[in-house]
Amino acid sequence: MQSKHYPQHIDLEPVMHARGAVRLPGSKSISNRTLLLAALAEGTTVIHDLLASDDTLVMLGALRELGIGWEQKNDHTHVVHGSGGTLPNAKADLFMGNAGTAIRPLTAALAVIGGDFTLHGVSRMHERPIGDLVDALNAVGARIEYTGNPGYPPLHIRPGQVAPERMAVRGNVSSQFLTALLMAAPLMAKEHPVTIEVVGELISKPYIEITLNLMGRFGVAVEQDGWRAFTVRPGQRYTSPGSIRVEGDASSASYFLAAGAIAGGPVRVEGVGRDSIQGDVRFADALELMGARVTRGDTWIEASADAPLKAIDADFNHIPDAAMTIAVAALYADGTSTLRNIASWRVKETDRLAAMAAELRKVGAIVEEGADYLRVTPPAELTPATIDTYDDHRMAMCFSLASLDGAARRGNAMRINDPKCVAKTFPDYFETFASIAKDELF
Ligand SMILES: O=C(O)C1=C[C@@H](OP(=O)(O)O)[C@@H](O)[C@H](O)C1
Numbered sequence: 001m002q003s004k005h006y007p008q009h010i011d012l013e014p015v016m017h018a019r020g021a022v023r024l025p026g027s028k029s030i031s032n033r034t035l036l037l038a039a040l041a042e043g044t045t046v047i048h049d050l051l052a053s054d055d056t057l058v059m060l061g062a063l064r065e066l067g068i069g070w071e072q073k074n075d076h077t078h079v080v081h082g083s084g085g086t087l088p089n090a091k092a093d094l095f096m097g098n099a100g101t102a103i104r105p106l107t108a109a110l111a112v113i114g115g116d117f118t119l120h121g122v123s124r125m126h127e128r129p130i131g132d133l134v135d136a137l138n139a140v141g142a143r144i145e146y147t148g149n150p151g152y153p154p155l156h157i158r159p160g161q162v163a164p165e166r167m168a169v170r171g172n173v174s175s176q177f178l179t180a181l182l183m184a185a186p187l188m189a190k191e192h193p194v195t196i197e198v199v200g201e202l203i204s205k206p207y208i209e210i211t212l213n214l215m216g217r218f219g220v221a222v223e224q225d226g227w228r229a230f231t232v233r234p235g236q237r238y239t240s241p242g243s244i245r246v247e248g249d250a251s252s253a254s255y256f257l258a259a260g261a262i263a264g265g266p267v268r269v270e271g272v273g274r275d276s277i278q279g280d281v282r283f284a285d286a287l288e289l290m291g292a293r294v295t296r297g298d299t300w301i302e303a304s305a306d307a308p309l310k311a312i313d314a315d316f317n318h319i320p321d322a323a324m325t326i327a328v329a330a331l332y333a334d335g336t337s338t339l340r341n342i343a344s345w346r347v348k349e350t351d352r353l354a355a356m357a358a359e360l361r362k363v364g365a366i367v368e369e370g371a372d373y374l375r376v377t378p379p380a381e382l383t384p385a386t387i388d389t390y391d392d393h394r395m396a397m398c399f400s401l402a403s404l405d406g407a408a409r410r411g412n413a414m415r416i417n418d419p420k421c422v423a424k425t426f427p428d429y430f431e432t433f434a435s436i437a438k439d440e441l442f
């Protein structure tokens with residue numbers, strides 16, 4: 001989907017130092033939620049600093065197919081004309097790429113609004129589970145069918161009758177299923193309240209907080225009974241807040257903060273700060289546990305270090321995306337690190353547990369890959385290697401950090417294959433990384 005030109009591989013020369021400041025691209029999670037809420041709202045919403053990447057192009061393209069009007073005013077401003085909870089087009093064929101934040105919320109909204117819709121994506125999207133969401137919706141009157149393998153996209157949605165008082169969804173495979181139902185809940189709660197119950201464990205909880213925060217900004221309050229049940233009272237409609245600014249992406253911030261912690265710093269990210277609504281800002285807490293120095297302002301975070309990082313043993317269920325960055329930062333720690341409770345890695349852009357283990361071994365780490373954990377023991381010196389990226393933007397971005405071992409490998413580049421996958425969330429990643437990777441000490 002990306003139009004920028006990318007080479008087949010990028011050779012990252014080993015560097016001694018990381019230093020500088022980076023303005024972050026917009027948050028993927030906030031961008032795609034904001035686009036859908038703006039489309040469902042009454043009124044026009046001006047969105048500042050929307051992420052420009054494959055995942056947001058997928059959502060924008062789908063809204064266009066559904067007849068929602070939007071324009072891009074300039075590089076930083078989009079305007080979405082909300083349709084007040086209806087859809088101009090009752091029939092559409094929607095390409096979802098590999099954007100979980102598009103297909104899951106759209107599936108719920110379209111099943112509730114009703115119409116004749118097909119949703120499909122790239123081949124990996126057709127291996128990413130959606131069965132728990134489809135089951136939850138079909139149990140209350142939606143008509144969603146699998147046109148490929150049961151439990152996975154592609155999907156065909158037909159008009160149904162969805163007005164439940166209670167519904168139940170499992171939360172142990174992806175939190176995006178609950179997010180999807182929450183965002184669709186005001187469309188269901190026309191006459192009576194709707195309560196969504198979570199069955200079993202709920203993973204990735206901070207993403208639910210992003211959902212609730214944004215629903216609130218669009219005028220819908222959700223009553224929360226811990227993490228077990230969520231109720232939306234009737235008579236609430238999404239209304240445009242007028243304008244909204246998208247924070248910088250806290251998951252994208254993790255690569256630069258880790259660079260500052262690994263290779264001296266300071267590296268500052270601009271666009272997220274201490275009051276961010278994104279759970280991934282807590283990545284900086286993990287870096288602090290590893291011994292990095294972190295400072296936080298209202299709209300920025302900075303990381304540096306004057307000693308080698310310490311190994312970490314922690315539960316990373318709350319920050320599954322940024323935890324990948326910890327796995328690579330562990331290459332620079334003083335002992336064995338253990339990342340726990342990350343089973344969801346297996347059903348994302350690739351099987352990230354297997355991919356991460358394979359590529360960390362290439363640079364010389366000893367890696368134990370558990371069903372839901374990863375244990376990483378770094379080598380004394382990294383081996384220059386050709387890193388495969390599995391069409392996973394985060395594999396490409398994380399492994400750029402393996403070029404920061406300049407002292408040990410002077411002259412030997414780290415090769416990153418197929419760098420175009422970064423277009424999913426950060427098309428200019430490698431140019432931005434180059435701006436903080438310095439080949440000198442001071
Ligand atoms: O809701 C969201 O914006 C997201 C939720 C997380 O997925 P899971 O809930 O599947 O872990 C995360 O990995 C993904 O990148 C974005």
Ligand SMILES: C=C(OP(=O)(O)O)C(=O)O
Binds near residue numbers: 098100101321348349
């Ligand atoms: C898991 C991810 O994406 P998605 O929103 O497609 O689930 C990710 O960006 O790491």
